[in-house]
Amino acid sequence: MAVQQAIPRARRGIPGGFSGSALRADFPVFERQTRTGKRLVYLDAAASSPKPRVVIDTMSDAYAHHYANVHRGIYELSEDATARFEAARRKLAGFINAPTERECVFVRNATEAINLVAYSWGRTNVGTGDRVITTQLEHHANIVPWQQLCAEVGATLEYVAITDDGRLNADDLAAKLEPRDGRSPRLLAIAHVSNALGTINDVAEITRLGHEAGALVLVDAAQSAPHMPVDVQAFDCDFLALSGHKMLGPSGIGALWARRELLEEMPPFMTGGSMIIRVTLDGAEWNEVPYKFEAGTPAIVEAIGLGAAIDYLTEIGMDRVREHEKFLFEHAWTALSEISGVRLLGPAESELHAGVISILLDGVHPHDVATIFDHEGVAVRAGHHCAMPVMLRYDIPATTRASFYVYNDLDDVEALTSAVRTAQQIFGTGN
Amino acid sequence: MDNLYRDFILEHYRAPHNKGYLDPHDLHFADSNPTCGDEMSMTIQLDESKGRIADVAFDGRGCAISQASASILTDELRGKSLEEIKAMDPKELLDELGVPIGPARLKCALLSYKVLQGAVRGSEVAWPKEAEAVAGA
Numbered sequence: 036m037a038v039q040q041a042i043p044r045a046r047r048g049i050p051g052g053f054s055g056s057a058l059r060a061d062f063p064v065f066e067r068q069t070r071t072g073k074r075l076v077y078l079d080a081a082a083s084s085p086k087p088r089v090v091i092d093t094m095s096d097a098y099a100h101h102y103a104n105v106h107r108g109i110y111e112l113s114e115d116a117t118a119r120f121e122a123a124r125r126k127l128a129g130f131i132n133a134p135t136e137r138e139c140v141f142v143r144n145a146t147e148a149i150n151l152v153a154y155s156w157g158r159t160n161v162g163t164g165d166r167v168i169t170t171q172l173e174h175h176a177n178i179v180p181w182q183q184l185c186a187e188v189g190a191t192l193e194y195v196a197i198t199d200d201g202r203l204n205a206d207d208l209a210a211k212l213e214p215r216d217g218r219s220p221r222l223l224a225i226a227h228v229s230n231a232l233g234t235i236n237d238v239a240e241i242t243r244l245g246h247e248a249g250a251l252v253l254v255d256a257a258q259s260a261p262h263m264p265v266d267v268q269a270f271d272c273d274f275l276a277l278s279g280h281k282m283l284g285p286s287g288i289g290a291l292w293a294r295r296e297l298l299e300e301m302p303p304f305m306t307g308g309s310m311i312i313r314v315t316l317d318g319a320e321w322n323e324v325p326y327k328f329e330a331g332t333p334a335i336v337e338a339i340g341l342g343a344a345i346d347y348l349t350e351i352g353m354d355r356v357r358e359h360e361k362f363l364f365e366h367a368w369t370a371l372s373e374i375s376g377v378r379l380l381g382p383a384e385s386e387l388h389a390g391v392i393s394i395l396l397d398g399v400h401p402h403d404v405a406t407i408f409d410h411e412g413v414a415v416r417a418g419h420h421c422a423m424p425v426m427l428r429y430d431i432p433a434t435t436r437a438s439f440y441v442y443n444d445l446d447d448v449e450a451l452t453s454a455v456r457t458a459q460q461i462f463g464t465g466n
Numbered sequence: 467m468d469n470l471y472r473d474f475i476l477e478h479y480r481a482p483h484n485k486g487y488l489d490p491h492d493l494h495f496a497d498s499n500p501t502c503g504d505e506m507s508m509t510i511q512l513d514e515s516k517g518r519i520a521d522v523a524f525d526g527r528g529c530a531i532s533q534a535s536a537s538i539l540t541d542e543l544r545g546k547s548l549e550e551i552k553a554m555d556p557k558e559l560l561d562e563l564g565v566p567i568g569p570a571r572l573k574c575a576l577l578s579y580k581v582l583q584g585a586v587r588g589s590e591v592a593w594p595k596e597a598e599a600v601a602g603a
Contacts, residue, residue: 400529402502402574406470419503426503432527433502461471462530 051359053351055444061087061347062442073412076450081230081258081391081438082416083280086344090283093343097336105335106309106326120335123342124325130345131256131275132266133292140291140298140325141333145257146176148276148291149224151328152253153180155301156274156293157222163189166220168211168250170195170203171428172229175421177255181224190221197428201232201381208241212248219249227259231422231434232381233364233391235259242272251297257281257289261348261440262389263357267292279337284344288337291328298324305330348441356441360390363439363448367392370452376465377455380434390439393420396455398464401433407458408435413450470565471530478534483541486523492516495585496526499577501570504528506536508581510543519543519551524581529574531567536578538562543582551586554579556594572597 059065064085069075077085103113105120121136128136142148157180161167167181171194178192185192196207212220223245227238238254245252253274256265261282267275274297279288293301303310303321307330312320321327348356365385371377371394380393396404405417416436419426426432437451459465488509496507506526513520522543524536539559543551556579560567567575576597583591 400504400527402504402529402571403471403531406568406571418501423503432504462476 050362051355051357053355053359053441055359055363055442056446059442061089063088063091065442069409069412071410071412074450076411076413076443076447078413078415078437078439078443078447078451080261080281080440081420081436083286084261084283084440085442086285086340087283087347089347090285090340090343094285094336094340097339101339102336104332116335119339119342120333123338123345126342126345126349127290128292130265130349131260131277131290131292132268134268135295137324138292138295138298140293140328141338142289142291142328143287143334144278144280144289145255145276146278146289148274148289149176149253149255150180151291151304152274152276152293153184155304155328156251156297157181157184158188159300159302161185161188161190161221164216165190165218166193166215167191167222167224168193168195168220169224170208170226171197171424172201172203172232172234173224173226173422173424174230174255174257175423176257177224177226177253178424181222193220194424195225197232197234197425200383201229201234202387203234203236203241208244212244212250214249220245221250222253223248223250224253224255226255226257227265228256228262228389228391229381229422229425230258230391231420231425231436232393233389233438234381235263235387235389238270238272242270246271258389258391262353262360264353273297279341279344282341282344283347284341285334285337288334288341295324298328301328303327303330307331309333351441359441360439360443361385363443363445364388364390364392366445367437367439367448367451370448371455374452374455374459374465376459380429390443391436392438393434393436394455395431395434396458396462396464399458399462401435403462404435404455404458407461408451408454411450411454411457413437413454415451470567472565475530475534475563475565478537479530482524482533482537484523484537485525487525488521488523493585493588495581495588495590497577497581497584497590499528499532499573501573502529504532504574504577506532506577506581508540508578508585510585512548517549518545518547524578528577529571531563531571531574532577535559535563535575536581539578539582548586551582554582556596560596 105117124136196204242252251273254272260277275292280286310330376397378395401417491509492512493510498505511521
C-alpha cells in the first residue's frame with residue numbers, strides 16, 4: 036500500500052518541531068483551491084478535521100482487500116478483518132492510556148458515548164432527588180443527555196458557572212459539589228476543552244474534587260483528544276468520550292472509555308446481535324465488555340481508519356501537537372488583540388487555552404464575518420457552536436471561531452488576521 | 467465579495483427600516499435561525515377592516531443579510547392584505563435582495579419571510595423550500 040507521509044523528525048527551534056505547511060502535503064484536501072481561487076486555509080478543526088492520505092488509503096485498502104464482518108466468520112477474511120478492527124481498539128487504548136482495550140467501546144462519536152452513559156449508567160444509578168453536575172461551558176452533547184436523564188428520573192441538573200474570561204468558577208464548583216440534604220452529587224460531567232471558548236480544564240484536579248465529593252466523573256474529550264495528551268489513568272476519571280472525526284479519523288466512529296467495573300455493572304444501551312452470548316425465546320445473556328455495548332455490525336472500516344489516524348498522531352507525538360498549536364494560538368491571540376474592534380473570548384493564557392479562538396468583531400455579525408472569510412479562502416465556523424449556554428453567558432448571539440491543527444502554520448494565522456481586516460473594511464468598522 | 471455586501475445591503479444593515487416594536491399590535495410572532503441562533507420578531511398593526519397591514523416593525527439581532535432582508539421586506543407590507551402576504555413568493559424577496567446568496571446563507575435571507583408568514587398565520591411555518599439548500603444545524 037502506497038502511503039505518503041511528510042511527518043518530519045523533530046527539529047530544533049520550531050515549536051512542536053514540525054511545520055504545519057510541510058504536513059499539508061499529507062492531506063489531499065489542501066490540493067483544492069477555493070472557488071475564489073485562494074489557497075484553502077482550514078481553521079475549523081474543532082468542527083471536524085481533514086483526513087490525511089494514510090487514513091483514506093488505509094480505509095480503501097481495508098474495503099478492497101480485508102473486508103468481511105467481524106467476530107463471526109470462521110474463515111480467513113473475517114479473521115483478517117477482525118484482527119484489524121481489534122488492533123484499532125488496542126491503538127485507541129494506548130492513545131488514551133487505558134489499562135486495557137476491553138474498556139474501550141466503539142460508538143459513533145462522543146455524543147453517542149455520552150448518551151450511552153446517560154441511558155445505561157444514568158438510568159440505573161441516578162434517581163429522584165439526585166443531582167448531576169455539568170458546567171456552563173459545555174457542548175450541547177454534554178448537556179442535553181443529562182437534561183433528559185434528570186427530567187425522566189426526577190433528578191436535578193446543575194451548572195458550574197464560568198468567569199468572564201471563560202474559566203470554571205472554582206468557588207462555584209466547590210459549592211455545587213457540596214452534599215445537599217446529606218446526599219452527594221451522582222455525577223460530574225465536564226469538558227476537557229471547551230469547543231466554544233477553547234478553555235482547557237484541569238480535569239485531573241477537577242476529577243479529584245469530584246471523587247472527594249462522592250461523584251463519578253465523565254470527561255468529554257472530544258476537543259482535547261485530537262490536540263493534546265489524554266491519559267485516563269492520570270485524569271483518574273470514570274468515563275471519557277471522544278470522536279474520531281475531529282482527530283484526523285473518519286466520521287461515524289468514536290469511543291467511550293469507562294472503568295471495567297462500571298462497564299460490567301451497566302446494562303446494555305442497545306441490544307441485538309453481537310452483544311449477546313446466547314438468546315432463547317425467553318431472554319438473552321449479555322456478551323462480555325466491551326461487546327455488550329456494541330450491538331449490530333460495527334463501523335469496521337471506520338475503526339480501522341481511526342487506528343491509522345492514531346498512528347499518524349502518535350508518530351508526531353501529542354506533546355508536539357499541543358506545542359505546535361500553543362505556538363499558533365499565541366501568535367493569533369497577540370495579532371488579533373492588536374486589531375481594534377476585535378474581542379476575543381476565553382482565557383488569555385496559552386497554558387489554559389487550546390488552539391480554538393472565538394472572535395467577535397464590533398459591528399459585524401459572525402455570519403457575515405464567516406462569509407467574508409470564506410471569500411478569502413479561510414474556513415471558520417460561525418454560530419453558537421452547539422454551546423448556546425455559553426452564548427447566553429456572554430449575551431452574544433454567536434461567535435466566529437477559528438481552530439488550529441497540525442497542518443496550520445503562521446501563514447494561516449496571517450490569513451486569519453488579514454481576513455479580519457477585510458471584514459472590517461467592508462463593514463467600515465475598526466480602524 | 468463586493469457582490470454580496472453591496473452598499474445598499476450595508477445601508478439597510480446600519481440603518482434598518484421599520485426596526486422596533488409596535489405597541490399596541492394585532493399580530494406578533496418570533497422565530498429563529500437554527501444555524502446561528504439569531505432571533506427575529508415582528509409586530510403588525512392592522513387597519514380598521516383587520517384585513518390589511520397598517521404598520522409593521524421587526525426586531526432582533528442578526529447578520530447583515532437577515533437585517534437587510536427584514537428591512538427591505540417590511541418596507542413593502544403596508545397596505546397589503548393578509549391574503550396577499552400569505553401568497554407571497556419567497557423567491558421575490560431573494561430577487562429583491564439582488565445579491566448572490568450562497569446555500570449557507572439562504573436561511574439568513576429568508577428568516578424575515580418566515581417570521582412574517584408565522585405572524586399572519588398565527589403559528590410557525592416551515593422554512594420555504596428555497597431555504598432548504600442546506601439543512602439546519
